[in-house]
Amino acid sequence: MSRVGTSRCSRPGGARGLLVLTLLAAAGLAGACGRSGPPAPSSEQVYRFRLHEDPPTLDPALANDEFSESVVLNVNRGLVVLDPKTLEIQPAVAESWTVSPDGLVYTFRLRDGVLFHNGRPVTARDVEYSFERLLRKATGSPRRFLLAPIAGAKEFTAGTSASIAGLAAPDDRTIVLRLAKPFAPFLSELTMANASILPREIYDDPRKAYLRAPVGCGPFRFSRWEQANFIELLAFDRYYGGRPALDRVIIRMIENKTSALQEYIAGGLDSLDEPPDDNDTAMMAKVGPEVHRFPFMGTGYIGFNLALPPFKGNVALRKAFNYAVDKQYLWGVLFPGSSTPANGIIPPGIPGHDPDLPGYPHDEAKARNLLAQAGYPAGNGLPPISCWVNTGEDNRRIAEQVQSDLKKIGVDITIREVDWGAYIAAVSGSPEKPGQAPMFRSGWSLDYPDADAILRPLLHSSNWGPSGNFGRYKNAEVDRLIDQALVVTDPKERADLYRRAERIAVMDDPPWIFLNYYQARTLYKPYVKGVVLSPLGKFRLPLDRLRIERGST
């Protein structure tokens, strides 16, 4: 190809003229658009809520986040389920169960007439299959530990045994689980989405179609999933608990918080997990009455890296930091209504929570004294300290407030805001090597209502590194109490053991700055009825109780 000079007007230009006109016409057409508001209400019961993004998976065995669980828990059912209001364990696929006096043998009687969405009845063989699948190494479940207490589970996962010694299905309606040793929260663990009962004929598919079209025995059956757009669920007419009132559930993926709020106001969503800030008076004037607040099972904190100076072995310094932070200001003024100040670790509503634990009320004078006792009077001599936070406006604002409070006692810290991948790598380290972050803002939401679900992963010394104890906390007495509570079956005795463990970890040897007990804030349209404001949080909720009553307020 080469350029050859010719006259510009010598060539017929009909086609080129047409191109020009086509471009103009297309632009005009594309711009000539009319109006279309949100979908008009109809007699069909449709409930629309928002997830920030696609659930990473709809395979119950792989679900390890609340977005996945929000779908999985409504498409599937396990042997038992948590009542979202009372947090009591209720029958689900199992209609009843017994536990042997030594706490080792769990015998479940399955409900008659439970059907998968493909119409096949659920049997004890399906329970057996589902539990084997969760434990099988090839499944790659990050939560196979939930069934690890079953005798022979570890051998099965390791491949040294072809079957699970402690798992038996003597008939189609009975399943027997024998544990290697007593494990008090075992029944709670069976309420998790991962322990759902699955049909073998679907989940043995080598093409893995179930990843995009799951089949379960829950109240809603999967209909369709458009990537990054929506997931649609339909009521399962033959659900054992009775057909849900909702005909359809539309789960919409909307990442941007501001856009989602506009969509909620316009009527395109029936609930929203991120209401405007209480300080946003203009927005609250519009939607304030629709904001529901309720505590949920979670605790926020700023962790110390206890394997590195200056926090290693320096209890006085950690206490000084705790007294320096004004939690009342944080949750009363900066983020009103989003949390309550924490005095400890175990959140309210969980057996073992201690409302009388003194904690660390804001006291600058005490903080200065302790700082001097720690060997750093007025902060002099402290090495550079950075506080790592996961990207997010709220995380940053919390860290900035803590930074400002610490500055008042002479301590300078810097804030490192990085995305989740970089954050978790810097904070968690490995079992052998501590993370690089000296301080980190974090939070923990309990999987089920049991103090073991927060104390063990975050504070037991066997869980250093990625297992949850990022700060590498180690206290022999705390370890002992947590271990003891695991095998005790009396609930009162267990709660007392957890209270004792917490008191040591908070008052004698603090591993964190104790910040807040979470409160969920969610918007619901007035016509959404049957809403349960559950300590399980905003997403891990059964939707079969909801109904739409338009015209009501």
Add this chain to the structure above:
Amino acid sequence: MPVLLAAATIVWIFVFLLPGDPARLMAGGQSVDPEILNSIRHEWGLDRPAPLQYLCYLEKLIRFDLGTSYVQRRPVVSIVAGSFPPTFILAVTALLLATGAGLVLGSLAALQRGRLLDSFVLILALVGTSMPVFWLGMILMLLFASRLGWLPVLGYGMEGAFIPFTSVRLPEWDHLVLPALTLSLVSLGAIARITRASLIEAGTSEFLQTARAKGASRARVFVRHTLQNALIPVVTVIGMDFAGLLGGAVATEYVFAWPGLGKAIVRAIGLRDLPVVEGGVLFLTAVFVLVSLAVDLAYLYLDPRIQYAPSG
């Protein structure tokens, strides 16, 4: 091909250097058993030495295999195939809007050079080019959707028609307007300005006097001679913008919850879903190369002076 190989290598290196452990993010949650982490690393080959991982990646590419998503556990090809059409539709519509409006405004400005309209168009072009897409998108959303209620706030819609013989669903047309308008304003300014400049330059050419001397009407002189000749640099800008729009629609997709490829790639970066990042970027690179080729061909078509010369 060398461009794609270079792109594949650069993308792989950058993705590999991202801080964070993909296995840790694959496992999800905050608490993960280290033994499970090790088995995930082994399953996905993340425990192999970096050069070996790179060679495996290239070997798959040669077989047109973009790999499997760590997170979604399905082929990257199907993820790209699912998220590219919305981005493509958005970018094409935005480009059509930008081109149409840009040509009209640029032409008007050139015809009214030095007058009020010209100044208005120049300021509009400057503002359109300078405004952050994110902010502009929110303003348009608040005005046309939230306040006036003329258009949906966001989303792709659920009921659009499928393109025959494909699994590609078109957006509901009213859902397309605001994101396309937002995205178009990025290019509109550039197209209007280049159109204006080209028309002013072409307007001083001697061949226009020839055309007028031959008795051509004013309209014919403008459309057939001035505008047509001025289009050549405009087409170049449009081609470059189109490629840019494909990759640069992320902010618009974010604001309007548009299920496009840009958003999918950004999300994959956050999740360290490396095969999706690599596959998505490589696919966009290939599209960029193809669009550049198409622009070259269009250039050849629009400019009669460009011809294939006989070899030798």
